[in-house]
Structures are given as structure tokens and as C-alpha cells.
Amino acid sequence: MRVLRKEREYINGAADADVVVVGSGIVGAACAESLTRRGAQVLVLDRGPLAAGTTACGEGNLLVSGRAPGPGLALAQASLRRWPRLLAALREELGPGRAECEYEAKGGLVVATDDPSGIALRAFAAAQRAAGVDARELAQGEAAAYEPHLTPGVRAAVHYPEDAQLQPVLAATSLLAAVRARGGRIRTDVEVTGVETGRDGQRIVGVRTSEGRVPCGAVVNACGPWAGQFAAAAGAPLPVLPRQGTVLVTAPLPHGTVRHKVYDAGYVRAVGNADAALQVAAVVEATQAGTVLIGSSRRAGFDATLRADVLRALARGAARLFPVLGGVPVMRAYGGFRPYTPDHLPVVGEDPRRPGLWHATGHEGAGIGLAAATGELLAELWAGEPPHVDPEPFRAGRFASAAF
Amino acid sequence: MSGPSLIPSPLVVVVGAGPAGSRAALSAARCGARVVLVDSSERVGGRYGRRPAAVTDGEVTSVTHPLEVAVAVQHRIEHLAGATVWALEPGPAPGRHLVHLQQGPADDRGRPVRTLTADALVLCTGAFDRTLPFPGWELPGVVTAGAAQALAEGQRTAVGARAVVSGTGPFLLPVALSLLDVGAHVLGVYEAGNPARWLRSPAAALRDGGPGRLAELGSYAAGLARGRVPYRTRHAVVAAHGRDRVEAVTVARLDAGWHPVPGSEQRLAPVDAVCVGYGFTPQLELPLAAGCAVRDGHVVIDGRQATTVPGVYAAGELTGIAGAPAAAAEGELAGLSAVADLAERQWVAAAGGTAPGAGLTPPPPARLAAVAARVRSGQRFGQALARAHPVPGGWRGWLREDTLVCRCEEVSYGELRDAVVARGADGMRALKLACRAGLGACQGRVCGRNTAELAAAFLGAPVADPHAMDRRPLAHPVRLGDLAGPPDGAGDVTSDPPVSPDTR
Numbered sequence: 014m015r016v017l018r019k020e021r022e023y024i025n026g027a028a029d030a031d032v033v034v035v036g037s038g039i040v041g042a043a044c045a046e047s048l049t050r051r052g053a054q055v056l057v058l059d060r061g062p063l064a065a066g067t068t069a070c071g072e073g074n075l076l077v078s079g080r081a082p083g084p085g086l087a088l089a090q091a092s093l094r095r096w097p098r099l100l101a102a103l104r105e106e107l108g109p110g111r112a113e114c115e116y117e118a119k120g121g122l123v124v125a126t127d128d129p130s131g132i133a134l135r136a137f138a139a140a141q142r143a144a145g146v147d148a149r150e151l152a153q154g155e156a157a158a159y160e161p162h163l164t165p166g167v168r169a170a171v172h173y174p175e176d177a178q179l180q181p182v183l184a185a186t187s188l189l190a191a192v193r194a195r196g197g198r199i200r201t202d203v204e205v206t207g208v209e210t211g212r213d214g215q216r217i218v219g220v221r222t223s224e225g226r227v228p229c230g231a232v233v234n235a236c237g238p239w240a241g242q243f244a245a246a247a248g249a250p251l252p253v254l255p256r257q258g259t260v261l262v263t264a265p266l267p268h269g270t271v272r273h274k275v276y277d278a279g280y281v282r283a284v285g286n287a288d289a290a291l292q293v294a295a296v297v298e299a300t301q302a303g304t305v306l307i308g309s310s311r312r313a314g315f316d317a318t319l320r321a322d323v324l325r326a327l328a329r330g331a332a333r334l335f336p337v338l339g340g341v342p343v344m345r346a347y348g349g350f351r352p353y354t355p356d357h358l359p360v361v362g363e364d365p366r367r368p369g370l371w372h373a374t375g376h377e378g379a380g381i382g383l384a385a386a387t388g389e390l391l392a393e394l395w396a397g398e399p400p401h402v403d404p405e406p407f408r409a410g411r412f413a414s415a416a417f
Numbered sequence: 418m419s420g421p422s423l424i425p426s427p428l429v430v431v432v433g434a435g436p437a438g439s440r441a442a443l444s445a446a447r448c449g450a451r452v453v454l455v456d457s458s459e460r461v462g463g464r465y466g467r468r469p470a471a472v473t474d475g476e477v478t479s480v481t482h483p484l485e486v487a488v489a490v491q492h493r494i495e496h497l498a499g500a501t502v503w504a505l506e507p508g509p510a511p512g513r514h515l516v517h518l519q520q521g522p523a524d525d526r527g528r529p530v531r532t533l534t535a536d537a538l539v540l541c542t543g544a545f546d547r548t549l550p551f552p553g554w555e556l557p558g559v560v561t562a563g564a565a566q567a568l569a570e571g572q573r574t575a576v577g578a579r580a581v582v583s584g585t586g587p588f589l590l591p592v593a594l595s596l597l598d599v600g601a602h603v604l605g606v607y608e609a610g611n612p613a614r615w616l617r618s619p620a621a622a623l624r625d626g627g628p629g630r631l632a633e634l635g636s637y638a639a640g641l642a643r644g645r646v647p648y649r650t651r652h653a654v655v656a657a658h659g660r661d662r663v664e665a666v667t668v669a670r671l672d673a674g675w676h677p678v679p680g681s682e683q684r685l686a687p688v689d690a691v692c693v694g695y696g697f698t699p700q701l702e703l704p705l706a707a708g709c710a711v712r713d714g715h716v717v718i719d720g721r722q723a724t725t726v727p728g729v730y731a732a733g734e735l736t737g738i739a740g741a742p743a744a745a746a747e748g749e750l751a752g753l754s755a756v757a758d759l760a761e762r763q764w765v766a767a768a769g770g771t772a773p774g775a776g777l778t779p780p781p782p783a784r785l786a787a788v789a790a791r792v793r794s795g796q797r798f799g800q801a802l803a804r805a806h807p808v809p810g811g812w813r814g815w816l817r818e819d820t821l822v823c824r825c826e827e828v829s830y831g832e833l834r835d836a837v838v839a840r841g842a843d844g845m846r847a848l849k850l851a852c853r854a855g856l857g858a859c860q861g862r863v864c865g866r867n868t869a870e871l872a873a874a875f876l877g878a879p880v881a882d883p884h885a886m887d888r889r890p891l892a893h894p895v896r897l898g899d900l901a902g903p904p905d906g907a908g909d910v911t912s913d914p915p916v917s918p919d920t921r
């Protein structure tokens with residue numbers, strides 16, 4: 014890494030960095046945490062406020078339950094194992110208050126309300142078990158013991174004890190607090206507009222920002238749904254696209270009304286239908302504050318307009334699973350944009366077209382869950398350590414021939 | 418409907434039946450538009466409409482607001498009483514909007530959900546009292562000045578036997594009078610500002626407020642004097658005390674920045690009601706849902722009440738606080754402008770051969786100009802009022818570590834500071850998730866603005882998204898079952914098979 018002296022001190026006294034992380038969402042935060050733990054000098058830049066992008070607009074499910082065996086499941090398994098250890102280490106380092114993330118290993122429950130999806134769900138769970146997932150089929154009537162208010166129309170149910178949840182903004186800000194405590198720097202309201210390359214015209218030697226240039230040895234593109242735009246600006250286009258999602262929040266309910274994260278198994282029949290205009294699947298979970306979150310819909314594009322038919326479909330799906338929710342007021346609706354790639358796997362690693370440009374993005378509806386392993390994997394690759402998950406399926410180069 | 422046209426006149430939907438909304442409905446209807454006037458309360462008149470109540474033989478009867486009669490006799494207006502707009506959606510064509518509403522008492526189950534398609538939308542949702550936090554403000558007995566006055570004038574009931582009134586603005590005077598009127602002992606009116614400033618531009622007050630305004634203020638002052646109510650400027654209630662409810666207050670003298678002057682604190686007891694009002698906060702969720710630009714807490718409008726979104730107009734306290742007459746003038750202009758634009762749009766459509774004009778009689782330019790002049794004078798009055806009653810930041814010094822800033826979620830000043838300073842949450846959206854301020858029952862209506870100001874003070878710079886807490890795409894709670902509709906699944910969003918939840 015070569016940094017030109019005269020290019021230092023551009024951003025209000027911020028000198029050069031080993032790594033500039035672009036984006037302060039959960040993924041950028043996790044990367045910065047893993048990098049600083051390895052002693053890297055990190056500068057995190059975000060054009061908006063801290064952790065206020067997609068990370069502040071979704072839910073905090075950490076799931077293995079919905080994933081078919083494959084690289085995505087392997088990353089999820091690694092990440093779900095990693096989260097509690099990472100949070101314990103942060104508690105140690107920062108003290109309990111600043112590391113509080115409302116982490117809860119509450120387990121997931123996937124239910125089918127008709128026979129075809131029941132059959133599919135059982136087969137799906139069997140395949141997951143073969144891949145090492147703890148997927149416990151519940152006997153007829155047993156689901157009611159797990160979720161007393163669940164519809165009696167359940168035909169099959171699988172319990173996933175490994176599923177957990179946390180609060181994404183707390184998690185991201187805790188990770189960034191650790192970054193700061195280790196001497197990392199964080200600046201918001203600074204847009205990264207492009208990269209600077211060295212004499213070879215390829216290798217990154219700095220970034221251009223709305224406040225000047227910052228010399229650096231590496232840049233991490235953790236721009237979430239805007240990662241495609243940043244990649245293009247960096248001269249290495251990447252097919253990361255947004256899919257809008259909406260969530261409903263109810264008034265607080267007595268604890269125990271909804272105990273797990275519960276969702277409909279209808280998904281087993283149709284996985285990966287990314288191109289449909291709009292899809293809705295019911296996911297119901299309670300937060301520590303007692304409110305119930307009801308997700309979630311999918312619609313292609315950056316259009317944030319609220320649509321009443323989407324709210325209606327979400328409500329209908331939730332009421333179908335938990336009839337008791339029918340009388341509960343919905344207090345709030347919000348939404349964000351999931352960053353997805355054509356093969357629905359994230360991109361983690363260095364871009365062969367632009368040495369020094371790294372990507373950590375494209376996590377779609379699972380960026381919170383996958384962040385812990387993503388940050389670690391990126392830092393391992395950056396430091397030349399043996400990676401704890403196979404990085405091959407997540408390489409940036411896999412889209413090289415795709416037209417976009 | 419006038420004229421033989423088979424195509425119905427365009428539909429103007431007016432949300433809010435206060436002085437602004439009622440006037441907008443009347444002026445649009447009189448120009449030939451069909452109007453649906455929606456308000457969550459039962460009566461026409463808005464907040465001001467609560468005032469006229471009379472007692473005959475010990476019975477409280479509410480007096481009919483003059484606007485109520487006018488609206489009732491105008492056959493082109495359909496008044497949807499007790500109807501709350503819970504969401505807005507653009508469509509089905511540019512300039513048109515879907516207005517989702519629900520009718521019936523707020524707590525009922527199975528309130529029907531209905532959708533109107535507005536050819537033009539006039540938003541007149543008014544404003545609500547602003548409260549500033551201080552130690553003890555969460556105690557029962559501490560209420561907004563508006564609530565105290567509504568109770569006094571609507572129900573002929575005093576919030577307490579020994580009350581104090583604290584805040585800023587001319588509105589404190591009628592509140593105190595209404596309390597006296599229903600037999601409360603008012604221990605004092607504490608005006609945190611220095612309204613002598615008002616007199617620095619008496620010419621403006623006279624011109625824009627009209628002599629009636631000054632006379633009104635004068636009569637309030639006289640009323641207070643008769644009731645022997647002490648009126649102190651540069652003073653405020655900076656703490657309330659009590660175990661289960663308010664029993665005493667601390668009043669302090671304030672400097673020009675509203676910092677308490679050390680040593681000036683005085684304890685008043687016994688006190689069983691504290692009425693607080695620091696001006697008003699516009700009810701912004703519908704304009705924000707429609708995508709209207711908002712500046713300094715008010716909806717941005719042009720000289721004809723049009724917002725930055727085609728087909729959407731705003732009037733009344735959404736655009737500035739200047740009292741009922743000014744709101745009514747804005748409403749009238751908004752209704753006229755909506756019709757004028759619709760007539761133009763129709764003409765364009767007719768030229769394209771799709772829809773002939775249908776019974777609209779757009780207002781003559783002279784009429785528009787006359788109303789616009791009244792609106793401008795009202796707006797000058799509002800600006801003078803705002804200048805005379807600023808809310809400087811010294812109130813932050815009233816707070817202690819454990820003072821609640823968000824009452825619904827019981828978030829303390831210390832917790833808020835931690836979220837900003839220790840966690841680095843420098844935007845409102847992340848901030849509310851980092852400390853829960855604004856996530857409770859009122860959805861940030863009470864604490865949103867205060868939280869944004871506190872955060873800005875910690876950061877030493879304004880927050881990037883000050884209106885994030887005013888953004889409530891779901892403008893009002895709706896029961897999940899009502900939202901879901903009948904359980905037959907009819908009208909499902911899509912026949913696409915559902916997909917996995919957020920796992921990929």
C-alpha cells in the first residue's frame with residue numbers, strides 16, 4: 014500500500030486509511046469491526062446519517078430456517094454461530110450497555126396450513142437436517158404448545174431452535190462503537206463519489222469524496238442497495254438491485270402472545286421468484302418491547318410509495334396465522350430496499366477488475382443475519398488468513414460475463 | 418350537478434373540517450366540484466369548533482358552528498363525520514390520489530375501510546399543541562393547554578381546582594380565562610417569552626391581525642386582571658412535583674435564551690393542574706405521505722396553496738399558525754385553486770378527446786386575487802406571531818439526567834444522549850431505533866420535534882432528517898382485522914406464489 018504524503022489530511026484532519034469502508038449499515042459496520050480487530054486503520058464513510066439505510070428499515074431475524082442447502086445456508090450457519098460470540102466479545106470490550114442489541118435466541122417455527130405445503134415443508138426440513146440444520150418436525154398438535162395462539166389449521170410445523178433475532182440499529186451502532194474504541198474513524202454526511210487508481214490505472218490508491226480525496230489501500234463497497242451504483246462509479250459494475258419490502262408494527266401485546274418467529278411455509282413451493290412484481294409472505298415475530306412485526310412484501314425497484322393493497326395482504330397473512338391479531342391495532346408501517354443479486358447470493362471479496370476494491374453487499378433479505386460472517390470473511394481475505402467459510406460462491410468475478 | 422353532462426364532476430377530497438377545510442370544501446363545491454369533506458371528529462369546525470358551548474339549565478349543549486350549517490346545506494358536499502384518513506397513495510393517474518379512510522368510533526371493531534379516488538386533494542389537518550419536557554411533566558395533572566381549554570369549553574369541566582398555565586403565545590390567555598370561567602383558581606400564567614416584542618411591530622399586528630385581534634388580546638388581559646391572575650413574562654414552570662400526581666411546581670425566571678436564572682426558582686403549592694403550551698406543531702403525516710415538501714416544520718406552498726405535489730393543496734395550520742380567520746382564508750383559496758386547476762386539466766383532457774368538461778365554473782381571476790390578498794395578510798400575521806414567540810433552546814437546561822423526553826416509551830434525557838453521543842446515532846430514523854424515543858403510542862407526535870432539537874444540540878449541527886418522526890405512512894392506527902378485510906381472501910394482492918421470508 015503506497016500513500017502519497019501530499020494527499021493526506023483532506024477530511025477534517027482525517028489522514029489516510031488502510032481501508033475506507035463505504036456504508037455504515039450492518040454490513041459495513043461488521044466489516045469495519047473485523048478489520049479493526051486485525052489492527053487495520055479504518056475510516057467508515059456514509060453519505061447519510063449513521064446506520065440509517067436498509068439496516069434501519071428492516072427486521073432483525075437471524076435465520077437458517079428458510080434456506081435450502083447450499084452456499085447461502087453455509088454462510089447463514091456460520092453467521093448465526095458467530096453472532097452470540099461476537100456480541101459477547103463486544104460486551105467484554107464496551108460494557109453491557111453499549112453492546113446491548115436485544116439479541117434473543119428464540120427459535121423459529123415454520124408452519125404449513127395445507128397438505129401440499131406440509132409435504133414440501135417436511136422434505137425441505139429433511140434436506141436441511143442433512144446439511145446440519147437443527148430442524149425438528151413437530152407432531153400433530155404439538156405446534157400449539159409452542160405457539161398457543163397459532164391457527165388450529167396447521168398441517169405441519171418445523172421448529173428451528175437456531176433461529177434468533179436482534180435489533181439491527183443497536184447491532185450496527187455497537188459494532189461501530191467498537192470500531193471507534195479501537196481508533197477507527199467514522200464520518201457521516203460524506204459521499205464517496207469514486208475511486209482513484211495508481212499508475213497502472215487499475216489498483217486503488219484512494220477514494221474521492223464530497224469532502225475531498227482520501228488516500229487508502231483498500232475500499233469496501235458496503236453500500237447496500239446502492240452498491241451497484243457505487244461499483245459502477247468505481248469502474249467495476251456489479252448487478253446489485255433493490256427490492257422494496259414493507260413491514261407492519263402492531264401496538265404492544267402481552268408477552269408470550271407470539272413467542273417465536275413464525276412464518277408460512279408457502280415459500281417452499283416457489284423459491285427465487287425474484288422478478289415477480291410483488292410478493293407477500295407472512296412472517297410474524299414479537300420484539301422485546303411487545304410490539305409484533307409483520308413482514309414482509311417484495312417489490313422490484315426503488316419505489317418507496319406505500320401501497321394499501323400490500324398492507325392488506327400483510328395483515329391478511331398475519332391474521333391467517335394468528336387469528337388473535339385481528340383485534341390488535343397496527344401502529345406503523347415502514348419499508349426499505351433489499352439489495353439483491355441475480356443468483357441471490359451476496360458478493361464478498363476483492364474485485365479482480367479493480368485490485369483494492371472490495372465488495373460486501375447483495376445480502377437481500379438476510380443482511381442482518383449474514384453480517385457477522387460476512388465481515389469476518391472479508392477481513393480474513395484482506396489479511397490473507399484462511400477463510401472460515403468457502404469464499405468461492407461469493408466472488409465478485411462470478412458476474413463478469415453477465416450483461417448489466 | 419349542473420349541466421347535462423353524463424360524466425360526474427371531478428371529486429375534491431378535503432381532509433380536515435376545521436376553518437381551513439370547511440372553507441375549502443365550500444369554495445370548491447360552489448364552483449361545481451363534488452366534495453367529500455373528511456374529519457375524524459363528528460362535527461364541522463375543527464379544533465376551534467369545540468369552543469362554542471353553552472350551559473342552559475345546567476345542561477351542556479354544544480352550539481352549532483356557523484360553518485357546520487353552511488356545509489350541511491351545500492348539496493355538493495358529502496361530509497364524512499367520524500372518518501379518519503389512515504393512508505394516502507398516489508394514483509390511479511398523475512395528480513390523482515387514493516384516500517384510504519375508516520369510519521366509526523376509534524375503538525370500535527369492524528369499522529368499515531373505504532377508499533376515495535380524489536381528482537384533487539386538499540389537506541387541512543391542522544396542528545396540535547407543542548409541549549416541552551421538564552422534570553415531572555409525565556405526572557397526571559400535567560396537560561396541554563389545548564386539552565384544558567377543550568375540557569373547559571366543551572364539557573364545562575376544570576382540569577383542576579388550583580391550576581397554573583405555562584408556555585408561550587397569546588393562546589395562553591384564553592386558556593386561563595376558560596379555566597377561570599369554569600371555577601378553577603388560576604395561580605398564575607407564565608409566559609416564557611417576552612411578548613412586549615409583539616408591540617415592536619404593532620403596525621403589522623394591526624394591519625394583518627386586524628383591530629379585532631388586538632381588541633381580543635386586550636379583552637383577555639382585562640379578563641385576567643379581573644380574575645386577579647398574576648401574569649409573568651420570562652417565567653416558566655421548569656419542574657412539576659408529586660408522588661402519584663402533580664402536587665407542586667417550580668417556577669423560574671428565564672433569561673432571553675430561556676435558561677433559568679439561578680436562584681430565581683420558586684415553589685408553588687398546592688397545585689393540581691399544569692397546563693402547558695409552547696405553540697403548535699403541524700400535523701404533517703398526510704402531507705409527507707403525499708410527498709409534499711416541508712420546510713421548518715410547515716408544508717411548502719405557493720401563492721395559491723398548491724404544494725410541491727401536483728393535485729395536492731394545503732391550507733390552515735399546516736402551512737403556518739395564524740389563527741382561525743387566516744386558516745379559513747387559506748382554505749377558501751385552496752378550494753378555488755383546486756377547481757381552477759381541475760378545470761384546466763379537464764380542458765386539456767377534452768382537447769385530447771377523452772373527457773369533456775363537467776360542470777365546473779372556475780373562479781374569476783379577480784376573486785382569486787382578492788382571496789389571495791387576505792391569505793397574504795394572514796400569513797404576515799402568522800410570521801409576526803412566530804417572531805414574537807420563538808422557542809429558544811434554553812429549555813434543554815430544565816432537563817435532568819432522568820427526565821423523560823419520550824413519555825410513551827419512558828426514554829430519559831440520559832438515554833437519548835447516550836444513543837446520540839455513545840452510539841453515534843446522528844439521524845432521527847436510527848436514533849429512534851437506538852433509544853425507542855417516538856416508537857410508542859403517540860408515534861413521536863409529542864416528542865419528535867423536541868428529540869430532533871436535543872439531538873441537534875448534542876451533535877452541534879442540525880439532524881439530517883428532522884422530519885423522520887413526522888413520517889407516518891400509516892397516519893392512524895387501524896386494527897389488523899379491519900386492514901385485512903373479510904377473511905375470504907378475495908382481492909388478494911397477487912396470484913404469485915408467496916416466497917420465503919427474509920432469509921435470502
Ligand SMILES: Cc1cc2nc3c(=O)[nH]c(=O)nc-3n(C[C@H](O)[C@H](O)[C@H](O)COP(=O)(O)OP(=O)(O)OC[C@H]3O[C@@H](n4cnc5c(N)ncnc54)[C@H](O)[C@@H]3O)c2cc1C
Binds near residue numbers: 040072075
Ligand atoms: C422490509 C425488510 C425486512 C428485512 N428483514 C430482515 C431480517 O429479518 N433479517 C435480515 O437478516 N435481514 C433483513 N432485511 C435485509 C437487511 O435489512 C439488509 O440486507 C441489510 O440491512 C443490508 O445492510 P447493508 O449494510 O448492506 O446496507 P445499508 O444498511 O443500506 O447500508 C448501506 C449504507 O451505504 C450508504 N451509502 C450508499 N452509497 C454511498 C456512497 N456513495 N457514499 C457513502 N455512503 C453510501 C447508505 O447511506 C447506507 O447507510 C430486511 C430488509 C427489508 C427491506
Ligand SMILES: Cc1cc2nc3c(=O)[nH]c(=O)nc-3n(C[C@H](O)[C@H](O)[C@H](O)COP(=O)(O)OP(=O)(O)OC[C@H]3O[C@@H](n4cnc5c(N)ncnc54)[C@H](O)[C@@H]3O)c2cc1C
Binds near residue numbers: 433892
Ligand atoms: C382550544 C383552542 C382554542 C382556540 N382559540 C382560538 C381563538 O380564540 N381565536 C383564533 O383565531 N384561533 C383560536 N385557536 C386556533 C384555531 O383553532 C386554529 O387557528 C384553527 O382551528 C386552524 O384551523 P385548521 O383548519 O387549520 O385546523 P383545525 O381546526 O385543527 O382542523 C383540523 C381538522 O383535521 C382533522 N384531521 C386531522 N387529521 C385527520 C385525519 N388523518 N383524518 C381525518 N381528519 C383529520 C381534525 O380532526 C381536525 O378537525 C384555538 C385553538 C385551540 C386548540
